[in-house]
Every structure is written in C-alpha cells, then in structure tokens.
Amino acid sequence: MELRVIERNDAELSIEIAGEDHTFMNVLKGALLETEGVSAATYDMNPEQSGGQTEPVLTIKTEEGVDALDALETGADRVVEKASTFSEAYETATASA
DSSP states (O other): OEEEEEEEETTEEEEEEETOOHHHHHHHHHHHHTSTTEEEEEEEOOOGGGTSOSSOEEEEEEOTTOOHHHHHHHHHHHHHHHHHHHHHHHHHHHHHO
C-alpha cells in the first residue's frame, strides 16, 4: 500500500491511498467516523474515464486540538481490531460446526 499526502494542516488531512478500492475505503472511513475528535471523513475515487485521479483520496477533518494524522492512526488501528475480532469469531464458528 502506497500513501501520498496531498494536503495536511492541524485539522485536515488529504491522503492518496494507492491500490485500494471501495471495500477498504468504506471500512476505513467508517472506523474514522467512530474515532473521537473526527468531525468528517470522506473519500473520493474518480474513474479513469473522467480524467480525474484513479486512486482513492481520503480526507479527514478533526475537531480543534486533534491532529488528523493521529486520528488516521487510531482509525487504522480500529480497522485492524475489527478484522481480528471478526477472524476470531469466524474461527470459533467454523470450529463448532
């Protein structure tokens, strides 16, 4: 996964996340929206035909005093945690079947 910061200030971060699709971006966006101090999280992915970028660009806006890069780290950790919880539940369910 390649990341490229497009714009960054104290309360906003726009970052391109190469090689990802709507599935991952929706999960990450959802985790960010559950993160304390995040006021908005969106992503944009334009198709090649539009002449726009082809890689998703994630934008995070945070409340005063919350660094957007720290919020991204917290959101990413939340994705890992949710994936681990799901994996454990799946393993338990299939072992019981």
